[in-house]
Structures are given as C-alpha cells and as structure tokens.
Amino acid sequence: MSETGQNTGQNGLVLAADGTPLKKSLARSLRVEKLRALALIAPLLLFVLFSFIWPIGEMLFRSVDNRDVGEVLPKTVAVLKDWDGTSGELPDETVYKAFTADMLVAIDAKQHTKLGRRLNYETSGISSLFRKSGRKIKKLDLETDGPFKEALIKIDKKWGDVETWKAIQTHSVKYTDGYYLAAIDMQRTPEGAAAQSEDKRIMMTLFKRTLWMSMIITGMCVLLGYPVAWILANLPARSANLLMILVLLPFWTSLLVRTSAWKVMLQQQGVINEVLVWLGMVADDSRLVIINNQFGTITAMTHILLPFMILPMYSVMQTIQPTYLRAAKSLGATNWTAFWRVYFPQSIPGIGAGSILVFILSIGYYITPEIVGGAKGVFISNRIAYHISSSGNWGLAAALGAILLAVVLVLYWVYDKIVGIDNVKLG
C-alpha cells in the first residue's frame, strides 16, 4: 500500500515533486539545519579542540615518539645502519668516530645526559655511562686523538660491549612501540619484542586490577543506587527534593576531604575498628585491615561515585509513568513481575548511563586509590602519575594512558553492541 500516490523513478527511487530523488532533496533540506547546529556548537568545539583534543593528541604522539637518539646522534645512527649486531663483533672505527663527533656536539648542547636517561628506560646502566664518559669525551680532539675505538674503550670498557651498541641501534628508529611494550610488561630487545623479566612485571596486574575493581565499584553503585533512585523518583516532590540534597551533599565537600575522612574511618585505630572492638565484635589484637588494600579503595570509591550513578538513574526513572506498573498489575502481574518485566527494562537506560559514567570515572581515578589503596589497592592511573611526576618517563605514561583510552573505547563499543548507546539516557 506504500506505493499508492508516490512518484517512483525507473530504478525504484522515490522522487520528490520536482523530480529529484527524494533522498537527495531531503538531505539538501537537512543540510541547512545541520550547518546552523554546527555554528551553535562551534565555540565549544574550538575550545575543546585546543584545550582537550590537541593536548591529548600531543600526549598520544609522545607514546610512539622516539626521535631523541636520531636527533642527538645523527651521524652514528647513519653509519650504525650497516652494522650487523648479531655477528657478535664490535662496530668498526667509522662508527666510533661518528659517535665521538656526535657526542662532542651533544655535550656542548648538554644533550647527552638526556639521551642517556632515554636509553636507560630500556637498558639500565646506560644513563651513568653517558654521564661519566661525557666528561672525558669532551677532552678528545676529533683531528688528533684517533683511533677512537681504543680511546672510547679506554674511557669506559662498556663502549667495548656489543650490547651497548645494540641498544643504540635498536632505539635509533624514529617511532617506537617500545613504550607500548613496556606498558604491557614487555620490552624491545635487539632480537625483537620479548617478555619483561619477572620481577619487573607490574603493568598487566595493575590493568587487570583497575578493570576488575572498577567493575566491582560500578556493581556496588548499581546495587546501592538503584533503590535510592527508585525512592527519589516515586516520592512526592517535597520529600524527593530533600532526599536529593542528601544525595548531592558529598559534592559540597572536596574530594580530598571525603577521601581523608575514609582514612580516618578505616584505619586500624580508626572509627570503624574502634566501634567494633568496643562492641566486642572483633578482638583488640586482631583489628580488621580495611585500609591500604582493595577493600579500602572499593569502599571509598563506591561512596564517592554513588551520586554519578543515582542521578542518571533517577532522571530516567522519573520519566517512567506509574500507569505502566498499574497496567501490568491490572493485566495480572504480581508486584515483582510488574517490576521486573515492566519497570526494570525501562530503567535500564539509566543503569547503563550511570554505569558507563561510574566505570569510566573509576578506571581513571587517582586520588582515592592513592590515599586509601596502599600497595594492593592502587590503580593504573597511580602508575601513570608516577611516570609523569617522578620517573619522568612521559612516553610510558602516554602509552599507558593511550591503552586506557583504548580500553574505554572498546568497552563503549561492546556496550553499544549489547545495550545500544541510544538506550543511554541522562535525562
């Protein structure tokens, strides 16, 4: 019956009144609207571009950027290309000469220690080698002091070690996947990618812990938040507003204060333990360890992130009319069936939105795990912070961050496949 009264072209395309395909004229008429919408969001878009997208891009670039070696030792890198590291023989005099030439320039520009630090991420010990030899290489004269092979090995016998040159050769490429390998407990060796030595593996543990604990935190938030959101949505407006203020109350105090409060609560000499001991529920000498471990992190973060779960659930539940429940009951459903088959499915978008929000917030959480997490309760973000502020290995921090971003995107995609992003409602 759809054909009647419509213009249909030869190939079955529906035509508009002027004979152009309907699809095309629809697209044309929508374009103006789209442009107008674009103009309205342009200021925000620009702001986001410069303050968010660009820095993130910069950061992501750092995770593969490896131009240090090539920039500081250009001549060495060029001649090292022809050297076969697997032969077990040292490079020949041309390489040593080129290296000395590069180093003389680098030492003048005080670049050699930076290079040492960079190579030290991959092979420990190189940093001090560069620092120490630097002072002596400075005194060499390019014209008179050859051959440089012997001269350098005399300065430090490590220059006579094939591994040192292999390290330089391996990391002389412009772009590297070394940071990413390091981020998943592997390393780039001259022989290719290999697993990190056992005692240095930590990243995968942290990633798994971060994901696992974020899931638990999200689950706890759903369990605790759902009833609250339900009550909020079904109370008369006045009492609902009061309860809403209680839900939002945590937002009025700083995150640091709230987390510190948890520290006070959870310590072995803290409020909870004192009360339990006082009640005689635990013995004085076997106080519960509920801080500086995963329990501490989960407890504190569930509390802190709960409002982010309740708010989207509440706003979705508010739109579910009570007549649906009545209709279900009039059709013969018990209270439970009516809830489970009619109310709950309609509230899923709220749960979805809340879960995505809480999950994404929690896998990037830093301050709370730092304060109450101890060694067993820290997240990958604490590691990122460590590499940014203490070790200075920004490349690794960037790689970790990029992996985290990818994980979030993958989860988002999975969620879209299963629940459907258009099922997410924040209001």
Add this chain to the structure above:
Amino acid sequence: MADTHSGDAFVEFERVQKSYDGEVLVVKDLNLSIPKGEFLTMLGPSGSGKTTCLMMLAGFETATHGEIKIDGVSINNIPPHKRGIGMVFQNYALFPHMTIAENLSFPLEVRKIGKSDREAKVKRALDMVEMGDFGGRRPAQLSGGQQQRIALARALVFEPELVLMDEPLGALDKQLREKMQFEITHLAHSLGITTVYVTHDQTEALTMSDRVAVFDDGRIQQIDPPDVLYENPKNAFVAQFIGENNTLHGTVKSISGDECVVVLDSGEEIDAMPVNVSKVGERTTVSIRPERVEFDKSRLHADAHTLKAEVLEFIYMGDIFRTRLRVAGTDEFIIKSRNAPDQTRLKPGEHVEIGWLARDCRALEA
C-alpha cells in the same frame, strides 16, 4: 441516587466513600449495581470522581468506607492482579520496550498459559481489532488510534469478564473517535463483557452506553439509559450537562397532575411538566430542548401558552438550522430545526411566537 436492582448484579458499589486527604470526600455515598454484560458509562465534569471510582474498582485505590463486590464477592482485600479486570488507560500504557505481540502476550504469560495457546490468542486478539500485521512493531511506531486498539486488545486478550476504560478516546480526533466508539461497543456486546467506561464527552456516553451514570460532586446524579437521561433529566445539573438546553427562570403558578403553569421572571406564562416542583409559588428552572421548540403556531395546541420571540441569528449547519432568539429577557434561546424542503428559515429581526408541548418543558428545582 440509590439504585437497587440487585440480584443479577455483577458489580456492586455499596455506600462507597473515598477521601484522599482525610478532609474532602471525593466520592460521597456511591451506590451502583451493574448487571452482567452491561455497558455502563460514568459521565461527569472534570474532578467529579469518575477515575477515582474506576481505580477503586481496579484495586489501585482503597475505598475509605463501604464495599465493592464483584459477582457477590467483596473485593476490598483482593490485590489488583488477582481481580481479573481488563483495563484500558487514558494514555494506553502500552509497554514501550515490548513489541505489540509481546504486549498482548504479557497477561497470558503471567497466567502461565502455554506458548502455542498464547500465540493463538494473541493473533485472535490482534485480528479482532484489525491489527493483525502489526504484531512485530513497537508501540511508538503506531498512530494514536492504532495504539488505542492495541490497548483494547490487550485488555481483552485474557478474556476478562469486566473491562474498565478511562477516557480511552480522549486523545483521538473526532472521526477516529466516532469509529472507535462504534468498534468498542460492538466488541463489548459481541463478547458479552461487562464494561465500565469513563468519559466526560456526553455524546460518547449517549451513543455507546446501555446506561449512563452522571457524576457530579462525588455523587451519581442520575443513572438511566441514554434516551431516558436525555429526555427526562431528573435535575437541573443533568439537564444542563446532557445535550443542549434552553433554561428559563420563574415561579410555579398552578399545578394540575403532570402539567403546571410557570410565570417567568419577565411576566409571561408557559406550560411545563413538574419534575422537581410540588408547590405553587415555588421557584423553578424550566428547561426545553432546542429541537422541541415550535415556532409554527398551527402545530401547537390551540390553548397552549406562547412566548414572543425576536430572531437574532440564523446559522445554517447542514443537516439542521440553528436559530438564536431573544425570549423572555434572554438572548441565548436556541431553536434547532431539521433541514427539510418545507422548513421555514427564520430571518434575523423577524418576530415569531414560540411554544411547546407541556411534557417537553421540564420544571426543575431552581
């Protein structure tokens, strides 16, 4: 108004009262009995307590006082889901996350009816409302009228003996509404279901119902078949509320049997039938249907009282003519006459004499 022809009563309200806040009675002393298979409409202005009555029957509100019985059994303590009452809500309340077929299958599933049986019943119900091809769609993909029909099918699919409908046609346009009115009554009668229907549209009430209960102020003002309600309203509220009425005010001059003479405030005299007046000298409101007014003197009794009238406006409405006149001091006196070849078309400014049969003019309380 007490209505006691129990015995064959299927649904009974006995002295039911309802208050939401403990201060105001929303339903005051409701007595009502509905025999099996009847199509009863609750009609009344907004806020008169119709929905409240329906909700008490469905079990979503509890009566503050009194008893509600279905088939002789008091249902005050039966939870809604065990009452087995089909219900059509004003906004349809179709479950948005289920397809049409799933919506219809829901009441059967909760009754643990087998899959094949369920499918057969769903199909039959969909065919019944002529929506057989729409089982796979979502409610949001249907038009208002289609949703309405699905809501109806869902309320009927589990074969309830009693169906409640709360203004189910409120959201539809006039034409669709009229079509659905017919379909609903037709279905209800052919399935032999007892129906309680709520509306504040009086045409709907008159065309659909076996009996109409007119609500006002938490009471049933009158409960009667449509024709009785229309022609013999028992009080001024019903007369005003049902159909169009001309009202004139005056005092009873004499009463003899079922005729009386009323002196209008303008001094003129008219014939009327005493309904709510019993004494000479009583104040009264008389009400006359516009279509019962005669302006052709030859068709009136020779000794009938007549009133002088001046034509103010003549409106051609197709099937009828609607003439507005100035009569006994009011400018809002309406006459409706059928559009027939021999019908007189009055012209504005014309002076005529109007009158009526005494039994068409009801003298009600002031």
